[in-house]
Amino acid sequence: MKQTGLLRRCAALALSAALLAGMTGTALAADRVFQDVAADSPYAAAVETLAQKGVVQGTGGATFAPDTALNAAQLAAFLARIAGAAVNQSVVNTGIADDGWSGAYLSWAVDNGIITLSDTVGQYTSLDAGQVNGILSAFAAYLGIEAPTVTAAGAAVTRGEAVQALAQLAGQSFHHAAGTGYQTVTSAQDWGPAISKVILSLGTDVDPASVTADKFQVLSDRIYDETSHVAARTVTSAYVSDAQGNQAESGSYVTLELKIGPDETAGSPFNYEFATSGHNVYVITLYYISLTQPLTAADGLPLSMDRTSRIGDGGTVTPLxxxxxxxxxxxxxxxxxxxxxxxxxxxxxxxxxxxxxxxxxxxxxxxxxxxxxxxxxxxxxxxxxxxxxxxxxxxxxxxxxxxxxxxxxxxxxxxxxxxxxxxxxxxxxxxxxxxxxxxxxxxxxxxxxxxxxxxxxxxxxxxxxxxxxxxxxxxxxxxxxxxxxxxxxxxxxxxxxxxxxxxxxxxxxxxxxxxxxxxxxxxxxxxxxxxxxxxxxxxxxxxxxxxxxxxxxxxxxxxxxxxxxxxxxxxxxxxxxxxxxxxxxxxxxxxxxxxxxxxxxxxxxxxxxxxxxxxxxx
Missing domain, CATH: 3.40.50.1820 (Alpha/Beta hydrolase fold, catalytic domain)
Structure with a gap:
């Protein structure tokens, strides 16, 4: 009985040591978490680093499947986690399968211009080196960091071949505004109401010199009659502001002034129900705002943002x-x-x-x-x-x-x-x-x-x-x-x-x-x-x-x-x-x-x- 107890204590000590090794970043953690990643494999350290950052989570059963071909859905999930993006599992774009995990990640990557779906790049398509490098380049440009490259021994890049490049991305310094919140400003004009401003909440102080109108792409989505009416809005001015949209010398808010006019219907929060009530009524109005290139944070690091979505809509203010x-x-x-x-x-x-x-x-x-x-x-x-x-x-x-x-x-x-x-x-x-x-x-x-x-x-x-x-x-x-x-x-x-x-x-x-x-x-x-x-x-x-x-x-x-x-x-x-x-x-x-x-x-x-x-x- 004593000998058995001693063996149990030794086993417990061994398990504690293994856990400690995992916390301190040794290859033993990778062996324990992913049993199919050998400690001496060329990608073991990268897998360990990414696992600690929560970027890679395995394929189930404590396996990483390093020799399995990488597909677009998996890569989108890895990149979203590196960015620290706010991915809502309830938001899946039309045309993307809602499989319970990858659909939302892939939708995020598509919305932010990182992955473009096509006949050759689908949700579960195995990716070759050229496709992966194109996606990594778009992702690096999105964050404002250096883009690594991958090589593939076969026709498709494997998960093991991709992780070293992913670890290089995860090791760079940047700021990312996850789940970017926004609020619109509706002003009364001669012809009626117009959404004339959008105030973005980025959560990080911004270098005012980096904020220019050409860095923002704005789409309005006016939903009425059970139909989505999406149109581009022109940004006429952009600047660092306070939470109310007043221009400021420093801060974490950015205000976009939008082109308005009597024929700019995309800017109206109303729809005139001519054939039914005869009234102007508020429509559901959403704004999808993205950066064409990163801003610069006050500390000099690049600052990117998730494209705004329904989740970040903070409503509208109507001065007067x-x-x-x-x-x-x-x-x-x-x-x-x-x-x-x-x-x-x-x-x-x-x-x-x-x-x-x-x-x-x-x-x-x-x-x-x-x-x-x-x-x-x-x-x-x-x-x-x-x-x-x-x-x-x-x-x-x-x-x-x-x-x-x-x-x-x-x-x-x-x-x-x-x-x-x-x-x-x-x-x-x-x-x-x-x-x-x-x-x-x-x-x-x-x-x-x-x-x-x-x-x-x-x-x-x-x-x-x-x-x-x-x-x-x-x-x-x-x-x-x-x-x-x-x-x-x-x-x-x-x-x-x-x-x-x-x-x-x-x-x-x-x-x-x-x-x-x-x-x-x-x-x-x-x-x-x-x-x-x-x-x-x-x-x-x-x-x-x-x-x-x-x-x-x-x-x-x-x-x-x-x-x-x-x-x-x-x-x-x-x-x-x-x-x-x-x-x-x-x-x-x-x-x-x-x-x-x-x-x-x-x-x-x-x-x-x-x-x-x-x-x-x-």
Whole structure:
């Protein structure tokens, strides 16, 4: 019994020694972990090194299979582990077999431009020396390190022949941003929202001099209608930044500024559901960002990154819109309206603050007030350019949202026609929301409540004026759709003393003010019909009819900004000739309103719409 116990103790000591040898890097560890790797084989040390780093994990049963041909799936796994990549086993590209281990590794290698699958290079294809060296060269370039080479005794490179080159790769110094996180920045523009920036989180301080726009490749993937719409985005600028995207002298974040414009649909976070809801809706938006060559870390080492994926998506920030608070109101009849609101000061004195109400167009209805805020550039209402007119306290902004359209006759998203009354299904619910909001915010000056909006919202502005005459201090309807059939002398008489500023454009083909026809090849273009003198022929409807009847009724403070067409005024966007300003749909005259570019001469001086609005009080 003693002898047996002694033998057991000796065996335990021998096992401990073997484990210790494995921890300290002797060939004994390789013998123990992979029984088919001889201690005196030319690749034993490389296998040991890679095993310790977790790069090679064997083929099962404590074997490495050094004489087995290396395939693309195995090589992809080795390289991903050398890089320290964040490989998610749930992400396997189409066309790659999801075998439970190699599919995700190979997808990573393909996504990052390291392996290109072809007729001769498949997931389980044995690789020859030329193929392996091409892949190693691409991987080294990806990391910014030196590329080793392999030779093969036979037609295919064996696992044993490859490990020495892999060990050389693993022995070099570099930084790698694994599972790169990113956040997009959505800005409100004249034509709608645009994803204008992407902020990358690299986890390592970056040398600012190494960050240039040409080193980044950006693809947007907009997913809607169960279809993925992938398109390239152009990087116009790149720089080291803070986490909010502000340029910085040092840091681990990099911000990419992207080309945006009225025709850059790949940058839009919206899709317009023309055939169904008639609303703009957010789509699933993903960004696949990769480096065309490594950056340099602050310590001088090369810095690479995993191509971004769904896993790293940190969502979007929307400057200005994020300053609004969101809420909902349910009327006594059960109608619920979502809304956004903003106040310049949390502790303003009672009765000190005017209230600006904006009513959105048809495309911005639904259940997400952000769509109403950035579908048109409504966020401009809280900027200094407009707030400056409303004194030290500024003006609050209220943006209600209808679940369908303001022109809804019965709550079923059905437009009213000339034969209807012109009273919106949402009339009482909207008034209830406004009154409830004002009651909950005693700082609002009830004598300075202003209402306006565009298109459907322009209609609703006129509707609210006529349904609740005397409640609003002033109104500013834009391209309004209140049909002349609904206008009566009594309604005009009830609102003629309310200051009103109307805005529209002659080329509006949605609520036409002049004779013409929509271009059959492009519904956004409206061709005016001209008389014998070459002048457009006015129609007696909508803004024209409202203005003419108010003037005829003796309205003393009514203004009409009627633009010939709607053009870009930023100087950034042009037609094909590169000289003529970009022309928008004629219906989009709200651009002039929200940019405060409507001007009239009042009392001998030029006054902008919001300067005028700020002076109105009951």
């Amino acid at each position: 819109a994020d300053q609004f608070q969101l809420d909902s109101y349910t009327a006594e009849d059960g109608i619920t309206l979502k809304y956004a609101w903003w106040t310049p000061e949390e502790t303003a004195a009672d009765g000190s603050t005017p209230l600006i109400i904006w009513l959105h167009g048809a495309g911005e209805g639904g259940e997400n007030p952000y769509v109403a805020l950035i579908g048109n550039k409504v966020v401009n209402l809280i900027t200094d350019g407009i707030q400056q007119y409303f004194g030290a306290a500024g003006a609050q902004v209220l943006v209600p949202q209808t679940p369908t359209i303001w022109l809804d006759k019965d709550g079923t998203n059905t437009y009213m026609g000339p034969e209807d009354t012109g009273r919106s299904y949402y009339t009482d619910a909207l008034m209830g929301l406004i009154e409830t909001y004002v009651a909950a915010h005693p700082e609002v000056d009830a004598d300075r409540i202003y209402i306006g909006g565009c298109s459907n919202g322009g209609y609703m502005t006129v509707n609210m004026l006529m349904e609740f005459p005397g409640y609003f201090a002033a109104a500013y309807p834009v391209c309004e759709a209140y049909d002349v059939a609904w206008i009566t002398d009594a309604k005009i008489d009830a609102i003629k003393d309310t200051p009103i500023w109307i805005t529209a454009a002659k080329t509006d083909g949605t609520v036409p003010l002049f004779q013409g026809e929509t271009d059959p090849a492009n519904f956004s273009v409206y061709h005016l019909t001209l008389d014998e003198n070459g002048d457009p022929i006015p129609l007696d409807n909508y803004s024209n009819a409202l203005y003419d009847r108010l003037v005829a009724a003796g309205a003393a403070d009514v203004h009409y900004s009627l633009f010939d067409k709607v053009e870009d005024t930023t100087g950034l966007y042009f037609q094909a000739d590169g000289v003529t300003p970009y022309e928008y749909m004629g219906h989009w005259s709200w651009l002039y309103t929200l940019n405060n570019q409507c001007v009239d001469t009042i009392g001998g001086r030029e006054v902008t719409l919001f300067d005028w609005l700020s002076q109105q009080s009951k």
